[in-house]
Amino acid sequence: MIRQNLGENDLYTLSGALLLACFLVLPLFQGCTAAGGSVIAATGTIIGVEVSQNQTTQTPTAVLGYKRAELAYVPTNRGTANKTTTVTGEDKKVTKTEEGGLQPMEGGAKDSANVVMELRYVGIFDMGSASGIYQRLAVGDIAVTQPGASLMFAKDGGGNLDSTAVAALSAAQGNLFAQVSPADWKKAVEAAGERAKERRAKIDIIVNKVKSDTEESSVDSGKLDSLVGEAGLDKTNVFVKMLSKFKKTGDLREFLDEPGEAFVDKLFQAATAP
Amino acid sequence: MKMVVIYSFNSKEKATAKAADLKVNKYRLDIFEEAVDIATCDLSDTSGGQCATDGGVWIVAGTKK
Numbered sequence: 001m002i003r004q005n006l007g008e009n010d011l012y013t014l015s016g017a018l019l020l021a022c023f024l025v026l027p028l029f030q031g032c033t034a035a036g037g038s039v040i041a042a043t044g045t046i047i048g049v050e051v052s053q054n055q056t057t058q059t060p061t062a063v064l065g066y067k068r069a070e071l072a073y074v075p076t077n078r079g080t081a082n083k084t085t086t087v088t089g090e091d092k093k094v095t096k097t098e099e100g101g102l103q104p105m106e107g108g109a110k111d112s113a114n115v116v117m118e119l120r121y122v123g124i125f126d127m128g129s130a131s132g133i134y135q136r137l138a139v140g141d142i143a144v145t146q147p148g149a150s151l152m153f154a155k156d157g158g159g160n161l162d163s164t165a166v167a168a169l170s171a172a173q174g175n176l177f178a179q180v181s182p183a184d185w186k187k188a189v190e191a192a193g194e195r196a197k198e199r200r201a202k203i204d205i206i207v208n209k210v211k212s213d214t215e216e217s218s219v220d221s222g223k224l225d226s227l228v229g230e231a232g233l234d235k236t237n238v239f240v241k242m243l244s245k246f247k248k249t250g251d252l253r254e255f256l257d258e259p260g261e262a263f264v265d266k267l268f269q270a271a272t273a274p
Numbered sequence: 275m276k277m278v279v280i281y282s283f284n285s286k287e288k289a290t291a292k293a294a295d296l297k298v299n300k301y302r303l304d305i306f307e308e309a310v311d312i313a314t315c316d317l318s319d320t321s322g323g324q325c326a327t328d329g330g331v332w333i334v335a336g337t338k339k
Contacts, residue, residue: 073294176293176303176306177287179306179308180286180290180293185290185294186292187291188291188293188294189292189294189297189298191294192291192295192297192298193296193298195295195298196295196298196299240325251275254275254277255275255277256278256280257299258295258299258301258338
């Protein structure tokens, strides 16, 4: 028997060595990359489990730890055109502007991505299916709100979607995706974007027409009242009455951009009438 | 300016279009429900009015802060 061939201290040493050999290191890396003006979202995770036995008291000890580093280099519409680089030498500073590259689009650097990450470790000492590590990552405005990402994050560790998760998901999204397919929703949002562009162009003209001559950010209530009259709007209508509450052009613009849209067309026609 | 809007519609297409409008205008979509039996609002305590709509309608509501 092995025990007969080893001293007692030798046995403790062997047991400790075997238990220490249970050390598990699991590196996880996820992310996405893209060229200039874009994003790198990365996460590096090391999970370690150490199981050992105190040689004096024979008490087993288990330690779980993880080390995690995450980096998000966020995508934007900033573009790379006319990128300026400054290099400082020993005695001079050189600034270089590169020609060409991508032009910025729409909101430029304000158009940045959202990132959602999740790390989960379960069943540390379970040798069966309950033990596992998973990490999830969604990048981008659409990715973190679209149903695919929501479904991915709603799954349990086994990749299943139970009824509780479905109910929670449905509630969190106002039941939207239980009733509208992602493809239909995408089309609707695109159409809404076009409508918003047209409406805001009209609102710009309306606001420009009623702004104060002395203070550009203020509404001239006399001009606004005249425009409402020229547009033939019902001054007893609750929305029309609310128009007079806005003293700042920004507030008026915001109000017209949503509930007031029903009479934006009439105000626009009056504002552009010869 | 914090704003809350509530709409009722008699078709899925109109409700979806308005929900998309809210999304584009940075609203949080709070309600997107079909076949609502009773929808009422009462703003009378704060100088507003009251409203109600029949059953079987779509209701869309959103909040922007």
